[in-house]
Amino acid sequence: MELSVRVKTGDKIRLHDIDPGFRAGLDKEQAAESVAELGAKLGDLTNLLYAAGTHSLLVVLQGRDTSGKDGLIRRFLTYINAQSCRVASFKQPTSEELAHDYLWRIHAQAPARGSIALFNRSHYEDVLVVRVHGLVTTATCRQRFVQINAFEELMHRHGTVIVKLMLHISDDEQKERLLEREADPTKSWKLDIADWEERKRWPEYEKAYEEAMSHCSPAHAPWRIVPADRKWFRDLAALSALVEALEPHRDGWMKALEARGREQIRLLAEYRAKEGAGAGTK
Amino acid sequence: MELSVRVKTGDKIRLHDIDPGFRAGLDKEQAAESVAELGAKLGDLTNLLYAAGTHSLLVVLQGRDTSGKDGLIRRFLTYINAQSCRVASFKQPTSEELAHDYLWRIHAQAPARGSIALFNRSHYEDVLVVRVHGLVTTATCRQRFVQINAFEELMHRHGTVIVKLMLHISDDEQKERLLEREADPTKSWKLDIADWEERKRWPEYEKAYEEAMSHCSPAHAPWRIVPADRKWFRDLAALSALVEALEPHRDGWMKALEARGREQIRLLAEYRAKEGAGAGTK
Numbered sequence: 001m002e003l004s005v006r007v008k009t010g011d012k013i014r015l016h017d018i019d020p021g022f023r024a025g026l027d028k029e030q031a032a033e034s035v036a037e038l039g040a041k042l043g044d045l046t047n048l049l050y051a052a053g054t055h056s057l058l059v060v061l062q063g064r065d066t067s068g069k070d071g072l073i074r075r076f077l078t079y080i081n082a083q084s085c086r087v088a089s090f091k092q093p094t095s096e097e098l099a100h101d102y103l104w105r106i107h108a109q110a111p112a113r114g115s116i117a118l119f120n121r122s123h124y125e126d127v128l129v130v131r132v133h134g135l136v137t138t139a140t141c142r143q144r145f146v147q148i149n150a151f152e153e154l155m156h157r158h159g160t161v162i163v164k165l166m167l168h169i170s171d172d173e174q175k176e177r178l179l180e181r182e183a184d185p186t187k188s189w190k191l192d193i194a195d196w197e198e199r200k201r202w203p204e205y206e207k208a209y210e211e212a213m214s215h216c217s218p219a220h221a222p223w224r225i226v227p228a229d230r231k232w233f234r235d236l237a238a239l240s241a242l243v244e245a246l247e248p249h250r251d252g253w254m255k256a257l258e259a260r261g262r263e264q265i266r267l268l269a270e271y272r273a274k275e276g277a278g279a280g281t282k
Numbered sequence: 283m284e285l286s287v288r289v290k291t292g293d294k295i296r297l298h299d300i301d302p303g304f305r306a307g308l309d310k311e312q313a314a315e316s317v318a319e320l321g322a323k324l325g326d327l328t329n330l331l332y333a334a335g336t337h338s339l340l341v342v343l344q345g346r347d348t349s350g351k352d353g354l355i356r357r358f359l360t361y362i363n364a365q366s367c368r369v370a371s372f373k374q375p376t377s378e379e380l381a382h383d384y385l386w387r388i389h390a391q392a393p394a395r396g397s398i399a400l401f402n403r404s405h406y407e408d409v410l411v412v413r414v415h416g417l418v419t420t421a422t423c424r425q426r427f428v429q430i431n432a433f434e435e436l437m438h439r440h441g442t443v444i445v446k447l448m449l450h451i452s453d454d455e456q457k458e459r460l461l462e463r464e465a466d467p468t469k470s471w472k473l474d475i476a477d478w479e480e481r482k483r484w485p486e487y488e489k490a491y492e493e494a495m496s497h498c499s500p501a502h503a504p505w506r507i508v509p510a511d512r513k514w515f516r517d518l519a520a521l522s523a524l525v526e527a528l529e530p531h532r533d534g535w536m537k538a539l540e541a542r543g544r545e546q547i548r549l550l551a552e553y554r555a556k557e558g559a560g561a562g563t564k
Contacts, residue, residue, distance in 0.1 A: 053381075099335075099394035101440035107389045112381035143439065150432035157425065158383035 003237035004165070005225040007217040013210045015225070020170040022227035031236045038239040039079040045246040046116060050084040052253035053114035055159040059242065060122045063167030064205065065195045066177035068228050069120050072167065075235050076242075080116060089120040102126040102144070103151055110155055123148055124164075127212045132204045141208075145215035152221045162221035163245045165238055166209065167228040171202065285519035286447070287507040289499040295492045297507070302452040304509035313518045320521040321361040327528040328398060332366040334535035335396035337441040341524065342404045345449030346487065347477045348459035350510050351402050354449065357517050358524075362398060371402040384408040384426070385433055392437055405430055406446075409494045414486045423490075427497035434503045444503035445527045447520055448491065449510040453484065 005018055026034075049055055059076070061069045073087055088109040097105045103123055111117035127141045127148070136144075152162055169177075178195055181187045198205075213223040224241050228234040287300055308316075331337055341358070343351045355369055370391040379387045385405055393399035409423045409430070418426075434444055451459075460477055463469045480487075495505040506523050510516040 096394065099396070100392055101436050101442075103436060104389060104392060107386060110382055110386060112378065114381070147432065147436050150429065151436075154383050154385060154429050154433075160383075 003233075003240050004227070007213045007223040007225065008219075009215065009217045009222075011214055011217065013214055013225070015168060015206050015210055018168060018225055018227070020168045020173065020227050020229040023230055023233045026233070026236075028230075028232045031232045035232070035236050035239060038236070038243050041243050042076075042239060042246070043079045043081065045243065045250060046079075046081040046084065048250060048253040048257070049116070049246065050081045050114050052256045054253070054256060055161055055249060056111035056113050057116040057161045057242075057246065058111055058119065058155065058163070059117070060119045060124065060162070060164040061167065062122060062124050062128070062165070062209075063228065064169065064174060064202065065192075065198060066174050066181070067167035067169045068231060068234055069167060071231060072165075072234060072238055073118050073120060075239075076118060079239075084114060085116040085118065086111070087118045087120060090122055090125060103147065107151070111160060113159060123151070124212055124216075128205065128208045131208045132201050141211070142215070145212065148216050149218060152216070153218070156220040161245050161249070163242055164217075164221060164223045165241060166213065166223055166225045167234060168225050169228045171199075173229045174199065285515075285522050286509070289495045289505040289507065290501075291497065291499045293496055293499065295496055295507075297450065297488050297492055300450060300507055300509070302450045302455065302509050302511040305512055305515045308515070308518075310512075310514045313514045317514070317518050317521060320518070320525050323525050324358075324521060324528070325361045325363065327525065327532060328361075328363040328366065330532060330535040330539070331398070331528065332363045332396050334538045336535070336538060337443055337531060338393035338395050339398040339443045339524075339528065340393055340401065340437065340445070341399070342401045342406065342444070342446040343449065344403060344406050344410070344447070344491075345510065346451065346456060346484065347474075347480060348456050348463070349449035349451045350513060350516055351449060353513060354447075354516060354520055355400050355402060357521075358400060361521075366396060367398040367400065368393070369400045369402060372404055372407060385429065389433070393442060395441060405433070406494055406498075410487065410490045413490045414483050423493070424497070427494065430498050431500060434498070435500070438502040443527050443531070445524055446499075446503060446505045447523060448495065448505055448507045449516060450507050451510045453481075455511045456481065 003024055005013075007013060023031075046057070049057060061072060063069055077085065077087075086109070090105070093102075093105065106119075106123045109117055109119070126136075127144050130136045131138070131141050156162060178191075178199075181191050213225070217223045224237075226234055226237045226241070285306055287295075289295060305313075328339070331339060343354060345351055359367065359369075368391070372387070375384075375387065388401075388405045391399055391401070408418075409426050412418045413420070413423050438444060460473075460481075463473050495507070499505045506519075508516055508519045508523070
């Protein structure tokens with residue numbers, strides 16, 4: 001069963017028709033077991049990715065404020081091979097970043113072979129927030145869709161597995177979470193009056209998201225819309241998407257590692273034979 | 283009169299038919315005057331580019347060993363606004379660079395608005411040297427042409443003026459320059475046995491160059507083939523290409539600067555008026 005909505009380029013998406021509270025008939029307890037299983041698999045797969053060194057993983061997280069991007073990253077980090085993983089948060093660009101094309105700062109954070117990058121927001125902000133605020137035209141956004149597709153294809157061909165997750169929460173759930181932040185002194189630092197302002201623009205964001213996802217979902221880098229009103233279901237669906245994207249590489253990585261292992265053993269045997277011979281002639 | 287051969291995408295180029303010793307009927311003395319004039323213009327234009335801060339300049343230099351890339355860069359640097367200019371030399375990639383897609387290290391060196399990057403070799407090595415040495419297939423190279431075009435278009439749309447110069451020297455001239463290096467203790471550090479090896483492969487390089495230039499010469503980033511057997515003519519043709527590429531922006535930059543100047547004067551007048559008023563009411 002699909003836990004998230006996988007987009008294909010050209011799909012007409014209506015976020016409004018996708019239930020942010022979807023839970024696939026599961027409850028939290030049932031999910032916990034699957035989450036643990038998937039987490040273990042993810043740990044295993046990312047260890048292989050690191051050791052094999054032939055591929056990399058890029059996870060792109062987008063979603064409105066309070067949709068759970070930080071929470072999901074924390075969840076990922078409990079399972080993922082830590083020494084190969086880097087989190088990159090793309091906030092408002094600095095003046096140095098603005099002086100370059102919008103993909104410059106993104107490309108700089110692309111994961112090297114054997115490693116993982118978790119993007120908290122991304123180049124998609126350059127067709128979302130800037131569009132909603134009228135900083136770029138629709139025509140520019142459409143050019144950017146083409147540029148983004150070219151950029152992601154470049155990474156894909158280099159061996160980067162790309163998983164793009166749009167965390168989808170309802171208006172009510174967002175309101176509740178914003179109010180929670182006010183009430184909780186450990187969370188209130190995250191408060192920003194702008195969040196309430198941005199809330200009003202959600203219908204415009206929705207349209208911008210829909211168009212971006214519909215243009216930028218090739219088979220090798222599809223968007224997935226993750227129902228995120230329930231944090232446990234968000235984690236389950238997101239972990240499932242990552243495992244699904246990595247799993248097809250498992251055999252190849254295993255074979256590469258086994259071949260390398262055999263070669264090391266062969267070299268070691270050679271070395272020992274020489275050492276032995278050397279000792280004999282001393 | 284065209285001093286270099288401007289390539290258009292789709293052109294069938296035969297380097298063999300382009301005379302590396304071409305000098306447009308000029309002699310060194312006549313050229314010296316034009317070089318000085320063009321140099322002054324270039325200095326002027328790059329000052330404007332720096333001050334206006336709306337565009338950037340990328341100069342890509344390619345050419346076989348001893349074709350004069352270093353010499354031309356030194357020449358440029360005598361004229362160009364120095365505080366806005368950076369030279370990036372792309373040698374054999376490091377292991378960190380190899381772990382990323384081939385455009386990663388190139389993108390990192392892209393010039394910011396208001397600045398200039400001089401590339402000594404470039405992403406074109408990834409469709410030249412690696413191709414000649416059989417490290418990538420022809421099919422991969424053709425994919426890369428598409429990727430390179432997308433990458434350069436991204437920069438172009440960001441306001442980067444792109445000038446790509448292929449320094450074209452003859453086989454005999456190269457041989458002479460390699461032998462000179464041996465004889466000159468101030469140049470012999472540049473010697474590399476590999477240069478002699480690469481010489482043998484020139485016919486293959488020629489083919490690879492021809493195809494790359496023919497695929498990657500859109501109107502906003504055409505290749506120019508610069509006859510380079512004569513250093514003075516190489517400098518003249520290269521300077522001329524840079525000035526030609528920048529000149530169309532002069533008026534726009536002047537207007538932007540004048541507008542900014544007027545605005546500063548207005549603000550200053552306002553400030554003085556307030557100061558005066560403030561002084562009166564003390």
